[in-house]
Amino acid sequence: MTFRQRTIPYWLLAPGLLWLVIFFVVPMYYMGELSLKTGTVQTGYELTWAFSNYSDAISQYSEQFIRSFWYAGVATFFCLLIGYPLAYAIAFKAGRWKNLMLFAVVAPFFTTYLIRTIAWKTILDDSSPVVSVIEFLGLAPQGHVLATSGAVIAGLTYNFLPFMVLPLFTALERLDRRLLEAGKDLYASTFQTFWRITLPLTMPGIIAGILLTFIPAAGDYVNATFLGGTSQSMIGNVIQSKYLVVTDYSEAAALSFTLMAIILVALLVYIKFAGTSALMGEEEEAR
Amino acid sequence: MDLDIADGEFFTMLGPSGCGKTTTLRMIAGFEQPTTGKVLIDGTDVAGQPAFKRPTNTVFQSYALFPHMTLEENVGFGLKRKKVPKDEIKTRVATELERVGLSREAKRKPNQLSGGQQQRVALARALVNLPKVLLLDEPLGALDLKLRKGLQVQLKQIQRDVGITFVYVTHDQEEALTMSDRIAVMNEGRIEQCDDPETVYERPTTTFVAGFIGVSNLMPAVASGPGEVRIEDGPSVPTPDAARFSSGERCYAVVRPEKLDVDLPENSPTDQPGVDGVVESSLYLGTATQMAVRVAEDVSMTVLCPNVSEEERQSLPGAGARVRLSWLPEHMHLVAESDADKAAADSKPTETVTEGVN
Numbered sequence: 097m098t099f100r101q102r103t104i105p106y107w108l109l110a111p112g113l114l115w116l117v118i119f120f121v122v123p124m125y126y127m128g129e130l131s132l133k134t135g136t137v138q139t140g141y142e143l144t145w146a147f148s149n150y151s152d153a154i155s156q157y158s159e160q161f162i163r164s165f166w167y168a169g170v171a172t173f174f175c176l177l178i179g180y181p182l183a184y185a186i187a188f189k190a191g192r193w194k195n196l197m198l199f200a201v202v203a204p205f206f207t208t209y210l211i212r213t214i215a216w217k218t219i220l221d222d223s224s225p226v227v228s229v230i231e232f233l234g235l236a237p238q239g240h241v242l243a244t245s246g247a248v249i250a251g252l253t254y255n256f257l258p259f260m261v262l263p264l265f266t267a268l269e270r271l272d273r274r275l276l277e278a279g280k281d282l283y284a285s286t287f288q289t290f291w292r293i294t295l296p297l298t299m300p301g302i303i304a305g306i307l308l309t310f311i312p313a314a315g316d317y318v319n320a321t322f323l324g325g326t327s328q329s330m331i332g333n334v335i336q337s338k339y340l341v342v343t344d345y346s347e348a349a350a351l352s353f354t355l356m357a358i359i360l361v362a363l364l365v366y367i368k369f370a371g372t373s374a375l376m377g378e379e380e381e382a383r
Numbered sequence: 384m385d386l387d388i389a390d391g392e393f394f395t396m397l398g399p400s401g402c403g404k405t406t407t408l409r410m411i412a413g414f415e416q417p418t419t420g421k422v423l424i425d426g427t428d429v430a431g432q433p434a435f436k437r438p439t440n441t442v443f444q445s446y447a448l449f450p451h452m453t454l455e456e457n458v459g460f461g462l463k464r465k466k467v468p469k470d471e472i473k474t475r476v477a478t479e480l481e482r483v484g485l486s487r488e489a490k491r492k493p494n495q496l497s498g499g500q501q502q503r504v505a506l507a508r509a510l511v512n513l514p515k516v517l518l519l520d521e522p523l524g525a526l527d528l529k530l531r532k533g534l535q536v537q538l539k540q541i542q543r544d545v546g547i548t549f550v551y552v553t554h555d556q557e558e559a560l561t562m563s564d565r566i567a568v569m570n571e572g573r574i575e576q577c578d579d580p581e582t583v584y585e586r587p588t589t590t591f592v593a594g595f596i597g598v599s600n601l602m603p604a605v606a607s608g609p610g611e612v613r614i615e616d617g618p619s620v621p622t623p624d625a626a627r628f629s630s631g632e633r634c635y636a637v638v639r640p641e642k643l644d645v646d647l648p649e650n651s652p653t654d655q656p657g658v659d660g661v662v663e664s665s666l667y668l669g670t671a672t673q674m675a676v677r678v679a680e681d682v683s684m685t686v687l688c689p690n691v692s693e694e695e696r697q698s699l700p701g702a703g704a705r706v707r708l709s710w711l712p713e714h715m716h717l718v719a720e721s722d723a724d725k726a727a728a729d730s731k732p733t734e735t736v737t738e739g740v741n
Contacts, residue, residue, distance in 0.1 A: 277414055278447035280434040282461035282508070289435075292460075296451045 131349035141346065149350035157334050157351065161358070164330040167245070167320075168313035171252035175260040175309045176302065178253070183264035183301075187271075201261050209255065213322050216251050217242065220323065243325030251319035259308040267301025268294075303366075311359055331355055384574055386567065388516075388550060393542050395551045397559040398569035399595070404552045407569075408518050411550060413437045424515055435464075440509035441518040444525065446501045448493035454480065454504050455489045461512040479511040482541065499530045506538070510545060519551045523558065535562055556596045560584060568592045575721060585639070591721035593637045598685045600643075601635040602658070602678065604717065612636060612717060616679045620656035624717040634717045640687040642714040645674060647700055648707045657709030660684065662702050672699060676708055684708060 131149055135141035154161070186197045204212055219226050220241045227241050241247050271294060279289035317332030324330075331351065338348035384407070388394045396404040409415040411422055413434030422430045429437050440461065448457050455476055462472045480486050483503035485496075493501055502522060509517055522538075523531045539562045542549050553559055559566050560580045567577040568591070576583055576592045587593035590601060606628035607613040611621055614636055628634050644652075651657060660678035674686045686708065690696050700706050 272445075272447065274443055274445055274447040275449060277434070278441070278443060278449070279460075280414075281412060281439070281441045282512070283435045283464035284460070285435055286433075288464060293449060297449075 127349045128353065130345055131353050133346050135346070137343045137345065146346065149346050150354060153347065153351045153354050157331060160329060160331045160334050161355070163328070164314050164332065164355075165358075167249055167252060167330060168310050168316075170249050171256060171313050172260075172306055172310045174249070174253040175257050176305065179257055179260035179264055179305065180302075183261050183268055186261075187265055187268035198265065201258050201265075204258065210318060213251055213255065213318050216247075216254065217322050220247050220250070242323060243328065245324075245328055247323040248319050248328050248330075251323040252313045252316060255316075255319065256309045256313050259312070260305040263304035263308060264298065264301045267298040267304075271297055307363070307366075311363075314359060315355060384572070386574065386577070388548060388565075391546045391548055393539065393549045393551065393562060393564045395553060395559040395563035395566045396569055397553055397556060397566050397595070399554055401571075402569040403572040404554075404569050405520055408441075408520055408550060408552050411516065412439050412441050412518050438515040439518055440512050440514040440516075441520065442502075442505045442509050442522045444521045446493075446505040448501055448504055448508070450493055453490050453492055454485060454496075457493065457504060458508045458511050460508065465512070475511055479507040482510075483507045498526055499534065502526065502534065506541070510541070510547070513545075514547065516548045516550055519549060521553050522551075523555075524553075531558070538562065560596070568595060570595075570721065586716050587637060587718055589718050589721040590635050593635070593718050598640050600638055600640060600684050601718075602637075602682055602684070604634055604636045606630055606632045606634060606717070614658060615682075617658045618656070620715065621712050622656075622715050622717060623713070624715070628717060628719075634719055637716050637718055638684070638708075638710045638714055640673070640685040641671075641689070642710055643684065643686045644709045645676065645686050645688065645700065645706050646709065648705060651707040651709055655709040656712060656715065657707050659705065659707050662700050662704045662706055664702055665699065672696060674699070676706060678708065 129143065130141065132143060132145050132147065133141040134144045134146045134149075182201070186194055186201075190197050207215075218224065221227065222240050222242070227236070230236050230241055231239070236244075236246075238244055275293055275297070276289055279293045280286075284292060314330075315332050317330055317336050320328050320330045320333050321336075335348050335351045335355070338344045338351060384403075386407070396407060398404050406415060410417050410430075411424075413429065413432060413436070417430055420430065421428045424438060449460065452460070458479055459472050459476045462475060467475075477486065477489075480489055483506060485500060485503060485507070488496065488500065493504065496504065502525075505522065519538075523534055526534065535558060551559075551562065560583075563580055565577065565579055566583050568575045568583060570591050576588045578586075583592065584596055587596065590599075593599055593601060602617070603615040604612045605615065606625050607619055608625070608630055610623065610625050611619050612625050612628075612634070613619040620636075622636070644655075644657075645662075646652075648659065658678045660676040663675040663677050663683065665675075666673045669690070671687045671689050674688065675683050676686055677683045688696075688699060
């Protein structure tokens with residue numbers, strides 16, 4: 097190999113690396129530094145190694161942290177519950193409607209996230225027929241749906257459902273149908289075939305879907321802003337108001353870093369538990 | 384289609400792709416249900432039953448091993464579903480892996496094995512359940528020639544040992560001839576002939592069978608009386624086969640390449656039936672010399688002359704020589720034109736081209 101051939105891979109990597117450095121590494125560094133400073137926008141900030149920013153973040157906003165993970169967890173669970181059968185139906189049963197159904201899953205992206213969430217505000221408004229039905233069924237003990245945990249979780253579930261369905265669809269679509277026949281041939285009923293073969297072999301898709309849904313849902317504040325009340329605020333709302341309303345940049349940076357750290361730790365535990373091979377989809381790569 | 388397969392038989396369905404052999408197999412397995420008719424296994428009609436309730440197991444062409452399970456788990460899968468006690472599963476799985484020579488790989492995953500090994504696991508996974516019928520869908524199709532030959536012998540050996548009925552699907556005529564007790568030659572959803580390998584090869588009943596198995600050496604002919612047939616543009620020759628056709632009926636005379644003698648006309652035995660022709664080409668194959676001899680405008684016969692001695696080989700007539708092909712009366716057989724071939728001959732020539740595509 098000539099010098100030129102050897103260096104080509106690095107040149108190909110360069111634009112991506114440059115992008116990452118400018119828009120990820122550098123901002124992360126500044127935000128990390130900011131989270132350890134004290135001061136105000138007016139007087140300027142000074143690096144004082146103020147780790148109290150972090151202890152304050154956790155002690156003052158533990159309620160919002162817990163609520164964020166709770167909401168994100170429940171929403172992810174519902175996404176999986178709705179998404180798996182949907183992805184299964186699209187991959188296995190849709191036939192010539194497959195592309196149309198996939199398009200329907202992605203179609204909401206043609207409207208802005210904000211608009212879609214505000215639309216839910218109308219759907220869940222006290223005067224909407226949907227709410228009348230919910231109330232009729234006795235599912236709204238507070239007498240309204242907006243500004244409840246249920247509304248925020250419903251919004252999160254709706255908004256992040258495509259992120260669950262798409263990786264699940266890919267995993268199910270890739271599944272070798274002959275394996276299912278082999279399962280049935282070896283006396284496994286339809287349910288057993290699903291449980292022993294389909295589910296384990298689509299685990300990489302499930303894990304990818306859970307990560308893609310849970311991580312952004314935990315940091316989300318739009319759903320809580322429009323669909324929740326004051327007692328439904330998530331950690332995203334706190335960070336947003338610290339940055340844009342209170343302009344307490346240090347505290348906001350510390351909160352952001354804490355959120356990121358918790359998600360990272362959770363992710364590592366999860367990968368350890370689920371196995372990296374499942375995450376990377378190695379098992380599917382049978383020669 | 385009516386098919387009767389005996390207990391403990393190695394039965395092969397042979398035919399070009401799209402002839403319905405795999406569909407038939409899948410109906411026995413239960414992956415597809417027949418719209419009408421019955422599938423009887425051991426006297427019980429299983430038509431309509433799902434695959435997991437049938438006493439059959441399948442070895443798939445692509446093996447279809449479960450990639451997330453070890454070999455042991457793969458082989459034990461069926462027994463586990465049948466709720467066989469754990470200890471028994473363990474011993475039976477071990478015995479089966481031993482049989483296919485993969486005991487040391489028991490803890491490995493399928494993707495760590497070679498194609499031949501995966502094929503053996505697939506066989507073990509099916510056999511361990513002691514099915515009443517073992518279905519094999521071109522199980523050796525994806526392997527290279529040498530490996531395939533070895534596994535053919537192994538497979539036949541295993542079938543003799545376990546005594547389970549094997550229903551084997553292949554498009555490889557040689558594979559079918561070496562392994563089977565009986566062969567059903569299929570074409571366009573119908574069975575053309577169902578006999579033991581010797582009969583299928585030596586006494587094909589239709590032009591399709593004669594052509595699909597071995598080299599197609601067909602001479603158009605007309606039955607001209609009891610014990611005699613007149614070859615088109617050629618002589619009348621005696622044959623015991625003529626009784627199957629009524630006088631004046633069109634048919635084809637078949638003589639296998641290795642049963643033909645080729646001589647210069649003056650040296651030809653006068654007491655044997657034969658036809659005159661011109662040598663078109665002569666190919667040295669090592670064990671034999673293969674000649675193409677044109678006996679009529681659109682009839683070319685293939686002749687195989689075994690290379691017994693160098694001297695004899697040198698004396699064979701070369702390209703362009705006028706020769707006489709002769710054979711013993713018992714080596715010629717008459718076949719009827721296959722319905723499918725008839726249809727192809729009637730339709731436009733462009734369509735007859737696609738007919739032979741595999």
